Amino acid sequence: MDIDPASNLDLLKGCYSPEWDPDGHFVWAPSRFEVHLPRSTHAVGLHLAYLGECGAIRLVCNEISVDEAPLRKGWQECFLCIPSGADRLQLEVGPLPQVPGDDRELGVMIRKVTLLEQGPHLVLRRSVAENAVLNDTEYRTGQSRLASYPPFLRVTSEVRCNIPETSQACTYCAWDWAKAMESGSPPFAPETLDRLGGFYANAHTIGDCSIGEPTMNRRLGEILSRFDSDGKRFSFTTNGQLLVERIRKQLLGKDIDVYVSIDSASAQGFKRYRNDRFDNIIANLRLLCDKRRQHNNLPRVIASFIAMRSNADEIESYIELMKDVGVDFVKFRTLYLDDNVAAVVTNNGYRFDYASEVLSNDELAHFAERARTCAKANDLPVYVEWDQFEAEVDGEEQGPICAEPWKSLYVLSRGIMPCCYATEPLAKWQDQGARSLDVFLRDVFDSDQYQTLRSELAAGRLAPYCLNTPSCPVGKRRAGERVSADTEATTGSSSR
Numbered sequence: 001m002d003i004d005p006a007s008n009l010d011l012l013k014g015c016y017s018p019e020w021d022p023d024g025h026f027v028w029a030p031s032r033f034e035v036h037l038p039r040s041t042h043a044v045g046l047h048l049a050y051l052g053e054c055g056a057i058r059l060v061c062n063e064i065s066v067d068e069a070p071l072r073k074g075w076q077e078c079f080l081c082i083p084s085g086a087d088r089l090q091l092e093v094g095p096l097p098q099v100p101g102d103d104r105e106l107g108v109m110i111r112k113v114t115l116l117e118q119g120p121h122l123v124l125r126r127s128v129a130e131n132a133v134l135n136d137t138e139y140r141t142g143q144s145r146l147a148s149y150p151p152f153l154r155v156t157s158e159v160r161c162n163i164p165e166t167s168q169a170c171t172y173c174a175w176d177w178a179k180a181m182e183s184g185s186p187p188f189a190p191e192t193l194d195r196l197g198g199f200y201a202n203a204h205t206i207g208d209c210s211i212g213e214p215t216m217n218r219r220l221g222e223i224l225s226r227f228d229s230d231g232k233r234f235s236f237t238t239n240g241q242l243l244v245e246r247i248r249k250q251l252l253g254k255d256i257d258v259y260v261s262i263d264s265a266s267a268q269g270f271k272r273y274r275n276d277r278f279d280n281i282i283a284n285l286r287l288l289c290d291k292r293r294q295h296n297n298l299p300r301v302i303a304s305f306i307a308m309r310s311n312a313d314e315i316e317s318y319i320e321l322m323k324d325v326g327v328d329f330v331k332f333r334t335l336y337l338d339d340n341v342a343a344v345v346t347n348n349g350y351r352f353d354y355a356s357e358v359l360s361n362d363e364l365a366h367f368a369e370r371a372r373t374c375a376k377a378n379d380l381p382v383y384v385e386w387d388q389f390e391a392e393v394d395g396e397e398q399g400p401i402c403a404e405p406w407k408s409l410y411v412l413s414r415g416i417m418p419c420c421y422a423t424e425p426l427a428k429w430q431d432q433g434a435r436s437l438d439v440f441l442r443d444v445f446d447s448d449q450y451q452t453l454r455s456e457l458a459a460g461r462l463a464p465y466c467l468n469t470p471s472c473p474v475g476k477r478r479a480g481e482r483v484s485a486d487t488e489a490t491t492g493s494s495s496r
Contacts, residue, residue, distance in 0.1 A: 007296075008113035011035050016104065022329040022381040023300070026111040028104065031096055035089040035113060043082055043122055044089065045114035049075045050107075052097035053140075057108065060090045069129070071108070072136040077204065079116070079126045124201065125231050131202040139406035140399040142458025144451040146406065149202035154420070156413035157188045157223065158212040162241060163274060168345075170239075171273045171352040172306065177340035178211035181414035184429045186437075188413075190222045197438025199409060208236035209412055209420065215242040221250040228254045237261055237304060239274070240281040248288050253295035259304045259331065260285060265317040272310060272350040282325060289326030302383075303327045307367050308335050308357040310350075315367065316374045319382070329381035332371055334364055336471040340423065361476075386473060400457040402466075402474050409445060416444050418453060418465070421472045426450060426465075 007025060009018060014033040018025050026049075035044055046057070050071040059067040059080045069078035071093070082089065093107030116122045128151075135148035159182050161169070169175035186192065193200045200206075206227060208214050214236045217223065227234045235257035243260075251258060260281070264270040267278035289301055303322045305311075311318075322330050335358050345352045359367065368384045375382040400406070402419070410417035415425020426449055432440045444450065449465070456463035466475055 007111065008115070009110065011038070011113050012110060015110070022302075022383065024111060024297070026109045029091075029093065029107050029110055030105040031094060031107045032090065032092050033107075035091065037082070037087050037089065037115070039115070040085070040087075041082060041115040042118040043079050043116045045077055045079045045112075045116055045125060046108075046110055047075070047077050047112035047114075049109040049111075050093075050097065051099055051109075052095060054137075055093065055095055055097075058092045058094075060092055061086070065092075070133045072133050074136075075111075076132055077125065077129045079122065079129060121231070128202055128204050128231075132204060135407060139403055142400055142454070144454040144458070145446055149198050150407050150409040150445075151202070151204050152207065152408040153196070153199055153203035153205070154207045154209045154408060154410040154412065154417075155188060155192075156182075156185070156210045156212065156411075157208045157214045157220070157236065158210050158217040159185070159413050160216050161211075161213040161239075162216060163213070163239060167275055168347065171345045171347050171350075172308075172335060172341060172354065172357070173211065174338055174340035175211065178414055181425075182211075185413035186429070188217065188223075189219055190226050192437075193223075193226060195437040196411070196441070197436075199411070199438060199441050203232065205233045205235070208234070209410060210236070211414070213239055213242065215247050220247070224250055224254055224256065227256075231255075233257070235259065240285060241275075241277050243281070243284040243288060245287075248284070248291060251288070251299045252292055253298050256299035257302060258288075258299045259302045260327075261304045261306075263306050263308070264311055265314040265321050269311060269314060271348040272352065273347065275348070282321075285327070286325050301327045303330045304333060305330060306333045306335050307359055307364065309359060309363075310352075310357060312359065312363070312367055315371050319371065319374045319378055319380055323378045323380045327380075329383060330371075330375070331383045332368070332385060334359065334386045338423070338471070400454070401460055401462070402457050405450060405453045405457065409441065411441060416441065418450065419469070419472070421469050422465075424465075424468070 009025065009027055012027060012029065012033060013036055015027040015029045018027050050073060052071070053073055055071040057069050057071055057078055057080070058065045061083055066083055067080045069080055071078065096105065096107060099106050116125070131148050132151045135146070135151055138146050138148055159179070163170060164175055214220065215238055224234065233255045237259040238261070240260040240262060262270070262281060263273050264278070267276065270278035285301070292298055292301070305318060319330060337355065337358055341354055343354055364386055368387055371382050371384065404419035408419065410420070410422070415429065416427040417425055426447065427444045435443065453463045453465055462475055462478060466472060469475065
């Protein structure tokens, strides 16, 4: 199997054969393995996943541990300082987690090996990793007031969008509501990152949640270069209509997830929701997917498809098209009821009735089954958000029932939000007053409302804020369980 040369997985010895998932190649390492160094270096960084609750990875010389990094559950980065003159490192992982269905001795999954020199960059990267471990501990123990920073920072990089500026907003976009909410918000520029203080410095992943088009930001190239130099992984969603050569060049070779919103497999179907630029988007997307092969297969490119009644029959043809284009995987999202969107919109002659486009839970389950079957036949991974999001944020067995208020902060132009499904901000920009941005955000993050939210979730209950966020998958699932329980109780009493 070919391995991305930038990942340096060939430096690992004593590990299993390379495997692959939608994020790229990785190898499983057993409890003890080695890293062979091609040159003298001060530290080694490992992008790895540990499946136990908590553990450690140790650097061992002559059976003596000379450095150690704590491990939390999930994907993370860890850094170990290397003794002078070493050209081969012995590493130990413990305790070993249990991996159902696999009888191999498995310690950690490793995606990337990085060699680092002493300096501020290494200090920053170690600080980010240590903060993530502390944050995970505070989450799993249900702390309501946190000493850590959220490792996932969500931002608005651009409030403008080329589609409503040239025609009308997408049929399912809450454009007018968002623009009213964004009044008075600060612009997003490279300087914004410094003003975010510890919230930027300690984040390992930055995600764009704009209701706007990020590629319209005039300083996008500078922002992407800053993320790259600071070792931050960045993700953003684009309508794909501005993926011209200049923008593509800014993306190449960088640790970025580019989600391209294309909700149809044909130009005619695409016009129902947006405009007539489908063929242009596909052409530019092919060029990006082709060119990145010369840049360590970066950025990662993901096709994003909102499942609706009007496009449900296109799943198979869509997956086949995206396989041909060369994307890394397809992300399927669901359309959920949003009172901030117009009930009925006519676009290019198509009458889009928002409520009737929303699929039921049974229809979504059938959609997901068809998508996975077709994806398997085409060897193209898919991510089904309504199935998989809850599994990622729901810690019911190990901690609070949702991780978002601990692990993520949404510093959006429409306000400070506690989760990705929220529409009501916990704080608005006019609340900032004379406070600096980082002080304002810390005050919000430590506020009584935020702490109540965490306390309720830690107790296994949905907070009032959650109950007023009807699109949340965790809330939907719990509401469904209550309906099922009530139905069963009613049926049981009737039968008696």
